[in-house]
Amino acid sequence: MxxxxxxxxxxxxxxxxxxxxxMAACLAVYGKSVLLVDVDxxxxxxxxxxINKESIAVSIYDVLIKHEAVENVIMKTGIKNLDLLPSHADLSGAQVELVGVMAREMQLKNILEPLKEDYDYIIIDSPPSLGLLTINALVASQGLIIPIQCEYYALEGVAQLVHTFNLIKKNLNPQLYIQGILxxxxxxRINLAQQVVDDIRAYFKEKVYNTVxxxxxxxxxxxxxGLPIIFYDIKSAGATSYMQFVEEVLHHEKESVR
Ligand SMILES: Nc1ncnc2c1ncn2[C@@H]1O[C@H](COP(=O)(O)OP(=O)(O)OP(=O)(O)O)[C@@H](O)[C@H]1O
Ligand SMILES: [Mg+2]
Known part of the structure; x- marks a missing residue:
């Protein structure tokens, strides 16, 4: 599963x-079958x-709101082992349209549940808000990965995110856990960057990935x-670091099943 x-x-x-x-591309290169889900x-x-956004005829919006079959919306990408469940600008309206739907927080979970048999990993990209789309993402997930930018106000808002995580874990999705902080x-070159890293490590401890x-x-x-970094410039520091991050993710999972 x-x-x-x-x-x-x-x-x-x-x-x-x-x-x-x-992350999706690196996992695919490691031979995992991956579905990237965009809910932003x-x-x-x-x-x-x-993939050209303009070419998207049906999107996750149609699955969430119009009961389109998800199989008709999932697309192949140019990358082996990697499929995409695309988003669309229409989705901004879904926040409002979902409000009247029963079990509105569970809609994405219901859509993704049967797909867990087809993929090793389903990776969800979420919008910059804690609205209904993000809540649907959290309810559908086992793991939560929080990227934090190494800048002075990095921790601003993180307490609210952790609060939302706790509420969802308690009320809607007991299996959810913070998988890691990236x-x-x-x-x-920026003064304070190292200080910020130290502060976040002090706050989240072993939850923070070694890879920065x-x-x-x-x-x-x-x-x-339109290329993940490993296909754009495999020798770049960006490619090396994302590969290393994914190795860490895979390693932690091995440890946790032991
Ligand atoms: N490590 C990095 N080095 C340089 N540029 C980066 C790096 N990571 C992301 N960026 C760039 O910073 C911008 C913001 O990154 P990204 O789109 O991934 O953030 P996001 O959290 O998804 O944003 P949003 O909240 O709008 O969805 C993008 O232009 C991206 O290309
Ligand atoms: Mg984004």
């Missing part, structure tokens, strides 16, 4: 999509994986080519 992992931080621009796309109306994971966009993702220009260029 596949594992569902959502990448969540309600703060914008902290590296959620970069992490979701590159910005649909940045769609373009990041090399430090992103580390820039050693550096600020790397190749990582910011790759999405405009």
């Amino acid at each position: 596949g594992r569902v992992i959502s990448i969540v931080n309600q703060k914008g621009g902290v590296g959620k999509t970069t992490t979701a796309v590159n 109306p910005q649909a940045n994971a769609v373009s990041g994986i090399g 430090l992103t966009m580390f820039d050693k 993702i550096p600020r790397n220009v190749k990582l910011s260029e790759a999405p405009s080519f």
Whole structure:
């Protein structure tokens, strides 16, 4: 049975999509079968994986709201072992449309549940809010990975995210756990960056991955080519660090089944 992992931080621009796309691609390269699920109306994971947003005729919006069969919406990507359940700008309306739906927090879980037989990993990229779409992502997941940008206000909002996590774990999804904290966009030239890393490690302890993702220009260029970093520039520091991060994720999982 596949594992569902959502990448969540309600703060914008902290590296959620970069992490979701590159984690999905690295897992696929390791031979895992992966479904990347985009529940952000910005649909940045769609373009990041090399699919033209304009070409999306049916999206997860249609599955959530119009009862379209999910099989009709899942797409192949150009990458072996990696499929995509795309988002669309329409999804911004779904937050409102879902409000009147019964068990509105469970909709994504119900959609993904049968797909766990087909994939080793289902990776969910979420929008920068703690709204209903993100709640659906958390209810559908076993693991939560929180990317945190190494900057001065990094921990701002994280307490609220942890509070939301606790509420969902208590009331809607007891199996949810914080799988890990990923430090992103580390820039050693910035004073305080190391201090921020130390503070986050002191706060989250062993939950923080050893791998720190550096600020790397190749990582910011790759999405405009529609390529995960390992296909854009395998030799870049960005590629090395995301591969190392995924190795850590796989290693932790091995440890936890022992
Ligand atoms: N390690 C990095 N080095 C350099 N640029 C990065 C890095 N990680 C992400 N970026 C760039 O920073 C911007 C924000 O990253 P990303 O889109 O992954 O964040 P996000 O949390 O998904 O944003 P949003 O909240 O809008 O969904 C993007 O332009 C991305 O290409
Ligand atoms: Mg994003």
